[in-house]
Amino acid sequence: MSTRTVVIVGRPTVGKSTLFNRIIGQRRSVVHETAGVTRDRIAEITDWAGHAFQLLDTGGIVPFGEEVSKFDSLVTEIARDAIAEADVVIFMVDGSGGLSTWDDAIAQDLRRSGKPVVLAVNKVEKPSQQYAVHEFYNLGLGDPFAISAMQGLNIGDLLDRVVEGFPTVEIETPCDGRVAIVGRPNVGKSSLLNLLVGRRESLVSDIAGTTRDTVHTDLKWHGKTLRLIDTAGLRRKSRVQEAVEAFCNMRTVRAIEQCDVAVLMIDAANPAVTQDSKIAGLIHDQGKGVVVCFNKWDLVEKDHRTHEQVWADFCREVPFLTYAPWFTLSAETRQRSGRVLETVWEVLEARKQRVETSELNRFLEGVIQRQPPRYHGGGLGKIYFATQVETAPPVFLLSVNNPKWFDRSYLRYLNNRIRETYGFRGSRIFVKTKAH
Known part of the structure; x- marks a missing residue:
């Protein structure tokens, strides 16, 4: 069973972000008196009384029919999309300002949604304000909870109601590796997922952006369990037209954060290198394993140079990802699709590799003798000593006389020599320094 989703909604400036920060115990959302500060949906996994759930903060809802800017309309659509995903909605109103026509309009939307709603009357800090709570019964959403998100009053009672019926915290089924299939919209991610698992987990269509949610599928492969994650395509922000697309992007970013290896799919027949480079940058920056697949190879006009040229063009635009294994395939015709999981597993294993400290120092001694550090800074x-301090991704720590005397080019030289000798196929290598 998946983690439950709880969404905080309400009109602008009623204290939604303050409540969000109070529940998760950290300042994650920006809080300000100005309406519209929360522009995007903010998500965080939290728990209460043994119940895990995903908490979402949203921008202020402006009811239809009001004169609003295009931006406010987008924020409202984003909040309504979040409501559609919710298991429980916390509807927050302002007890200090009384019931408003906007509150009533939002309540009507919530009743039509059919979602369970917990009504939170915020900014009730004094006993003398308790009487103001009663007018919110007129919203027809059940008993209101008088709270103060700023002071933390009655938040526990509110959460007790929210998690009623939620399952206790679940232990995730173990797997041998999490694999995110990522790329621009309509490059064939869902077609590849369906091909790998042998059934239609994702809706496949020629319309870009058909997959709205991430789809998790456990796949048995040679006695191993791989968790495959198909995502909505990551668009350029300037092309986000529908509110829901903003969260497709967020889910893709989250999938990259959670995976061990990302399969970056490129449309070989219609490359858009700028956006592909941005997605590659997300994978590289987070140190995830990566496999690059040039899909739709059956649609490409080819000669004897085409195969190598497609990789050369990619590396010219994405020079930081030259360590990635790559191949061409067609998810439509199944051409070379068998290489995907085989290569993914090789990358998963390479990321776990550890170099013994004694061997590493003997190796580096020879490397340094061939090209010692230059005078710098x-x-x-x-370098006095080196050790591998982490795996997946591999991190090497050098104990040196002064970290400022090691420029990026020399650390890159060491990085390249480590890769030449030990492989780490498809995984970024980190070489860091610390003062001895």
């Missing part, structure tokens, strides 16, 4: 760098 006012001094000559010296």
